[in-house]
Amino acid sequence: MSNITGIWYNGKSSRGQTVRLSMPVPECLQIENDKGEVSEFDSQHLSISTRLGSTHRTIQIPDQGHVQSEDNAIFDTWFPRQSRVEKLVDWFERRKTAALSAAAFTVISVLLFYFFGIPYAALKVAPHVSPSIERTMSEQVMKVLDLSHANPSKLPLVKQQALQTQFKSIIAGLPREKELHLLFRDAPSMGANAFALPNGNIVMTDDLVKLAKNDEQLVSVMAHEVGHHEHRHGIRQTLESAGVLAIIAALFGDISGTSMTATLPAVLLQNGYSRSHEQEADDFAFQLLIKHGRSPQAFADMFKLIQANAVLDDSGAINYLSTHPASKERIARAEQAAKQIKK
Amino acid sequence: MSQNDSPYLDSVPPELPAGPPEMPQEQRHATVFTGKTSEFFGIWIINVVLSILTLGIYSAWAKVRTERYFYSNTKIAGSPFEYLADPVRILKGRLIAYVLVITLSILAHLQLFFLLVPFYLLILLTVPWMIYLGLRFRARYSAWRGLKFRFVDGIYEAYVNFMFKPILGFFTGNLLWPWVRLSQHEYMGNGHRFGGKRFSFQADLGRYYLPFLISMGIGAAALIIYMVLIFASIGIGGMSPEGGDKPSTDAMIWVMLPAIIFLYVAMFVISIYIHTKYMNFFWNGLRLGTHRFESSLRTRDMLWLYFSNGIAILLSLGLAAPWAMIRMANYRAAHFTFISAGNIDELSAEFESGRDSTGSEMLDALDLDMGIGL
Numbered sequence: 001m002s003n004i005t006g007i008w009y010n011g012k013s014s015r016g017q018t019v020r021l022s023m024p025v026p027e028c029l030q031i032e033n034d035k036g037e038v039s040e041f042d043s044q045h046l047s048i049s050t051r052l053g054s055t056h057r058t059i060q061i062p063d064q065g066h067v068q069s070e071d072n073a074i075f076d077t078w079f080p081r082q083s084r085v086e087k088l089v090d091w092f093e094r095r096k097t098a099a100l101s102a103a104a105f106t107v108i109s110v111l112l113f114y115f116f117g118i119p120y121a122a123l124k125v126a127p128h129v130s131p132s133i134e135r136t137m138s139e140q141v142m143k144v145l146d147l148s149h150a151n152p153s154k155l156p157l158v159k160q161q162a163l164q165t166q167f168k169s170i171i172a173g174l175p176r177e178k179e180l181h182l183l184f185r186d187a188p189s190m191g192a193n194a195f196a197l198p199n200g201n202i203v204m205t206d207d208l209v210k211l212a213k214n215d216e217q218l219v220s221v222m223a224h225e226v227g228h229h230e231h232r233h234g235i236r237q238t239l240e241s242a243g244v245l246a247i248i249a250a251l252f253g254d255i256s257g258t259s260m261t262a263t264l265p266a267v268l269l270q271n272g273y274s275r276s277h278e279q280e281a282d283d284f285a286f287q288l289l290i291k292h293g294r295s296p297q298a299f300a301d302m303f304k305l306i307q308a309n310a311v312l313d314d315s316g317a318i319n320y321l322s323t324h325p326a327s328k329e330r331i332a333r334a335e336q337a338a339k340q341i342k343k
Numbered sequence: 344m345s346q347n348d349s350p351y352l353d354s355v356p357p358e359l360p361a362g363p364p365e366m367p368q369e370q371r372h373a374t375v376f377t378g379k380t381s382e383f384f385g386i387w388i389i390n391v392v393l394s395i396l397t398l399g400i401y402s403a404w405a406k407v408r409t410e411r412y413f414y415s416n417t418k419i420a421g422s423p424f425e426y427l428a429d430p431v432r433i434l435k436g437r438l439i440a441y442v443l444v445i446t447l448s449i450l451a452h453l454q455l456f457f458l459l460v461p462f463y464l465l466i467l468l469t470v471p472w473m474i475y476l477g478l479r480f481r482a483r484y485s486a487w488r489g490l491k492f493r494f495v496d497g498i499y500e501a502y503v504n505f506m507f508k509p510i511l512g513f514f515t516g517n518l519l520w521p522w523v524r525l526s527q528h529e530y531m532g533n534g535h536r537f538g539g540k541r542f543s544f545q546a547d548l549g550r551y552y553l554p555f556l557i558s559m560g561i562g563a564a565a566l567i568i569y570m571v572l573i574f575a576s577i578g579i580g581g582m583s584p585e586g587g588d589k590p591s592t593d594a595m596i597w598v599m600l601p602a603i604i605f606l607y608v609a610m611f612v613i614s615i616y617i618h619t620k621y622m623n624f625f626w627n628g629l630r631l632g633t634h635r636f637e638s639s640l641r642t643r644d645m646l647w648l649y650f651s652n653g654i655a656i657l658l659s660l661g662l663a664a665p666w667a668m669i670r671m672a673n674y675r676a677a678h679f680t681f682i683s684a685g686n687i688d689e690l691s692a693e694f695e696s697g698r699d700s701t702g703s704e705m706l707d708a709l710d711l712d713m714g715i716g717l
Contacts, residue, residue: 007422009489014538014690016422016488052408053382055415056423065489068423089408092389099385102392103662109395140455242449 006059006069008033019067021059023078029059031067048079050086053093118243119273125239126232131199134235138197145185145203153184155206160184163209166219167202170292171226176200180229182222184209192306196225198234211305220289220299227284233277240273282330286337295341300334303327369684371637376676378416380669386412387665399441403434413672414485419681427491428484436480475501482535490690496534504530521551528625537631538690546628554620558613565609572602612646619645626679633684640678648674 003022008031009015020032029046032038047060057075059067069075076087092098153160167182174180179200187193192208202225204218212218228234286296307327390405407430414426443466450459475498482494504527512519525548532544576598619642626638652667 011489012691013688014488014490015688052411052415053386055412058425086404089389089393089404093385095385099388102388106388106392106395107660136455144456238449242445 002074004069004071004074006067006071008067009065011065016068021067021069029078043079046079048075050083051076051090114244118240119236119276121243122236122239126235129232129235129239134198137234137238138199138201141197142201142203145187149189150185150187152186153206154186155184155209159209163204163215163218166215167222170219170223170288170294174226174230176230180226192309194221194225196228196234198229198232200229202226202229208306211309212302213305214298216294216298217302217305219294220285220296220302223285223288224281224299226288227281228277230284231277231280233281237273237277278330279333282333286334290337290341295338296334297338300331300338303331303334369682372420372681372683372687374676374679374681375418376416376673377418378412378669378672380666383412383669384665387668399437400434403430403437406430406433413668417672417676419487420683420687422488425486426484427486428480432480471501471505472498474505478531478534487537488690490538493536494534495536496530500530500534521555522548524621525551528621528628532625532629540632540690543630544625544628545630546624550624551621554617558617561609562613565606565613569602569606569609572598572605576602611650615646615649616642634687635682635684637680637682638678639680640675644674 003020006019006021007016008019009017017033019034022030022032023043024030027043029041029043030038031041041061045062049058049060051057051072054072056068056070057072059069061067092102163184164182167180171177171180181201183201183203184206185203186206188207190205190207192205192211194202194204194208196202202222204221208221209218212221282299285299289296289299386408390401390408393401394405407426407428410426410428414424417424447459447463447466450462475496478494478496482492485492504523508519508523508526512523525546528546529544532542535542619640623638623640626636629636648671652663652670655663656667
């Protein structure tokens with residue numbers, strides 16, 4: 001009959017008593033101290049700590065403290081009625097193959113979730129986000145923009161109206177046409193730029209209008225921004241970054257002290273989504289332009305102009321670092337789309 | 344344990360000559376850490392997988408298993424520590440923390456500043472309270488040889504030490520910072536109990552100022568070097584005739600980047616240095632009755648540990664984290680000693696004075712995982 005040693009602490013003093021534990025009859029634990037005194041306990045009244053690696057186990061005895069023992073394995077035969085979940089967890093924890101396949105499984109599922117799960121969820125949830133949220137979000141951005149670095153446009157009204165007419169003509173018939181509005185702002189610090197807000201406002205800077213060689217090029221940018229709105233990229237990006245944060249929290253939430261290393265990848269990972277959004281908006285723009293009998297070539301030309309402009313007039317480190325090779329790819333795609341229309 | 348078999352042990356003490364009665368011999372107890380990377384890796388990876396599969400719910404159980412692993416493998420005088428928290432309670436704290444973080448990040452992303460700012464301020468106002476609840480939580484669920492720890496200091500003192508004094512320190516140009524840290528250590532040190540015994544903390548303010556002043560010196564020097572490099576890089580950028588010349592832009596970046604990296608390295612070194620020193624001060628100033636502690640962490644070791652752990656975790660996409668945690672625990676244990684004066688078997692759960700027993704516990708303990716960096 002097997003017995004093990006342990007130390008009994010009565011919960012009132014730090015003095016431990018070496019004891020011998022045995023279970024002659026199932027459910028009946030016998031504890032014998034070094035003076036030979038034996039106490040018996042019904043195992044139903046005892047609470048046993050769950051198994052965790054090779055760490056010690058404890059037996060809590062009501063009102064009489066607890067017994068610690070390093071003899072791990074026999075506890076599971078003596079006390080079979082344990083939390084099933086933790087028993088299963090322990091079974092996995094102690095197996096090398098289980099641990100390694102768990103590691104592989106984690107990596108794969110995180111990658112799948114990142115590349116497909118999050119974008120898909122964002123796509124499905126985005127249409128259900130209340131328009132009032134889109135509105136407050138966008139109004140807030142506009143307010144901050146107007147307060148900090150944007151002034152009313154200095155473009156001649158005639159020019160503005162001409163562009164508005166062009167804008168109206170390309171958005172005619174789109175499902176969310178009524179939400180779309182084109183705004184002009186004079187914002188030198190932003191350079192030649194355009195962006196779409198979640199409420200359908202599309203903002204163009206004066207610099208961009210001045211940079212363009214013709215209206216056709218500006219219309220191509222409008223089409224691109226309209227694409228962002230039609231695909232709800234603003235809200236989707238918000239949802240996606242929340243998803244990335246959730247993954248990171250789940251992965252690293254348990255490691256204390258490494259939050260610094262965790263936030264950096266978060267920023268990089270979100271950029272991955274915005275690239276695919278740009279591509280989606282580009283494709284939308286090409287189709288819209290072709291539908292209205294315009295050529296995507298204008299988009300390629302506009303993009304080249306913006307690129308050349310950014311490299312020329314700016315000597316800052318940030319612009320230098322942000323000219324990524326993806327731009328070339330986007331120009332090539334636009335030219336490809338332009339060729340197709342000619343055929 | 345095996346000593347109990349020795350026939351002599353029991354008979355020796357009574358025959359000792361009756362010398363001076365109250366001169367307890369000091370005895371050093373090294374901390375022994377017995378955790379193993381191979382074993383902990385399995386626990387850690389299963390924690391990660393289940394946390395992901397349950398969308399974070401399991402993370403509370405994961406935390407308990409992790410804490411239990413480190414507590415149980417840390418032994419003083421042959422006896423392991425015990426972590427007794429209930430995962431469900433931890434889950435409650437986590438859910439609150441998740442809600443707060445998600446709300447904050449959504450508000451920040453939507454740039455709803457009129458909501459974000461008051462909300463953020465509100466959270467800041469509760470920080471001392473959360474620290475207080477966190478201290479209570481950790482103490483209440485920590486035990487050694489069946490005796491529990493407790494944290495009994497008040498919430499008002501938490502606000503004094505973790506809000507009012509830091510604000511005062513801020514308005515005096517941070518010159519009071521060592522004093523602020525010292526009072527926080529006093530609050531934490533004096534507030535803890537083990538069984539019926541109270542911890543007490545005493546330290547010399549002058550000692551707290553020394554590493555602070557050294558850090559300030561190093562920081563100022565690093566900042567001056569950084570400024571010189573930045574001005575030099577702007578000078579290089581300005582030398583080009585029309586400001587658009589490419590080679591000069593390149594040169595500017597190559598001066599500016601090392602300057603920025605240098606500043607970050609300097610800040611890293613300073614923060615680890617001061618953290619290490621203060622951690623030593625805390626433990627070395629702490630008493631448990633007649634017993635005391637010794638912490639001898641070294642800055643250069645800590646620097647190397649943090650740096651190499653960080654690199655390993657990054658390069659392994661996080662998989663080296665369990666190795667890093669075990670490594671850190673090993674180092675900390677190797678540099679932590681419990682020095683007992685008198686018999687450590689005589690510690691008891693009985694209170695030394697009546698006022699220690701917390702009568703009604705109005706506010707429960709809560710774990711929000713707030714690191715206070717001791």
